[in-house]
Amino acid sequence: MRTDKTTQCFRLVLLGQDGVGKSAIAVRFLCGRYLHEYDPNLESCYEKMEPIEGKPTRIEVFDTAGQQTDLEEYLSEADAILYVYSITNRESFDKARLFRDQLFLYGKTHLPVLLMANKRELEQGRRVSFKEGYSLARSSGWKFHETSAAVDSSKLKEKILEFIKEVQAENKKLRHYRRGNYFKRAVSVLSGNHRLTREETSFLQPTGATDWLVAATAGLATIGNGNNNKLLQRRLTCPNL
Numbered sequence: 001m002r003t004d005k006t007t008q009c010f011r012l013v014l015l016g017q018d019g020v021g022k023s024a025i026a027v028r029f030l031c032g033r034y035l036h037e038y039d040p041n042l043e044s045c046y047e048k049m050e051p052i053e054g055k056p057t058r059i060e061v062f063d064t065a066g067q068q069t070d071l072e073e074y075l076s077e078a079d080a081i082l083y084v085y086s087i088t089n090r091e092s093f094d095k096a097r098l099f100r101d102q103l104f105l106y107g108k109t110h111l112p113v114l115l116m117a118n119k120r121e122l123e124q125g126r127r128v129s130f131k132e133g134y135s136l137a138r139s140s141g142w143k144f145h146e147t148s149a150a151v152d153s154s155k156l157k158e159k160i161l162e163f164i165k166e167v168q169a170e171n172k173k174l175r176h177y178r179r180g181n182y183f184k185r186a187v188s189v190l191s192g193n194h195r196l197t198r199e200e201t202s203f204l205q206p207t208g209a210t211d212w213l214v215a216a217t218a219g220l221a222t223i224g225n226g227n228n229n230k231l232l233q234r235r236l237t238c239p240n241l
Contacts, residue, residue, distance in 0.1 A: 008055060010164055013062045013074050015099065016084035017092040021118040024149035025084060026063045029160050032153045052165055059164065072106050080112040080167045082160070085133075087117050087146070088125040093132065100140050112167045113142040114160070120148040 014022045023044075027033055030048045046061040064074060075081075083099055085092040096115060103109045115137040117128065130146060137144030143166075145159045 006056065007058055008052075008168075009058045009060060010168065011060045011062065011077060011079045012082055012160075012164065013064065013078040013080075014082045014084060015064055015071075015074070017086075017089070017095045020084045020086040020089065020092050021149045022084050023063050025082070025116065025118060025147070025156065026061050028149045028153055029157050030061065032157070034150055050161065052161070052168065057164075057168075071102060075103075075106055075108045075111060078111060079171075080114070080164065082114050082116060082163075083142075084116050084118050085128070086119045087128045087133075088119050088122050090127040093128045093136075096136060100136075109141075112163070112170070113137075113140070114163045115140075115142045115144045116159075117144075117146040118149055120146050121151050 014026055016022050024034060026044075026046055030046050044063045046063065048059045048061070050057050050059055062074065062078075083096055085096045103111065103113075115133060117130075117133045133146065134144050136142075143163055147156045147159070149156065
């Protein structure tokens, strides 16, 4: 999550098999409209401003193409993942299980994930039970929600915003914890009771220990701030449908 003095930015990456309704969920969340037709091979980035915890937040929603050949890149740029499967498509649910293994493979199990089961309005064609989705999410440490992008507007938006708020709250706790550890180590170094690690040595400047404190504090601001070099089609909040 990237921040400045007035606005914070949160990147939510949508993943899932083709045809599960990722784009429909994105547009429903962003502007409350239902997207009937879309190009499944088109990668897009939508933006939406939302006040979260009293601070303006620019939410960037990356709607990925179904092939997801750049999964590692998507994961490296994400603040959180919204993984979508269809309750009418067993294969899309199996892909969600595979995604859990891919997180281990890429060392990204720390990423917050909201597992969202879509197309709840098609109950007669259900192939994946609520219990199966809930159990997968629970065993993986993920959040879970069943929805219908076709008919559900307010609840879908509410659930995604709730997820984002929880992630931001956890990130805030982590930053405070890291800040406390840096200063504890700094005091220990100055008193001669702590040997510098390689990471801490990178902050140490020849000008003296006081500058190390400043450098360490500045280093905290860069934790988790990656540069997004991927070029996606950037769209308006409410695209022309």
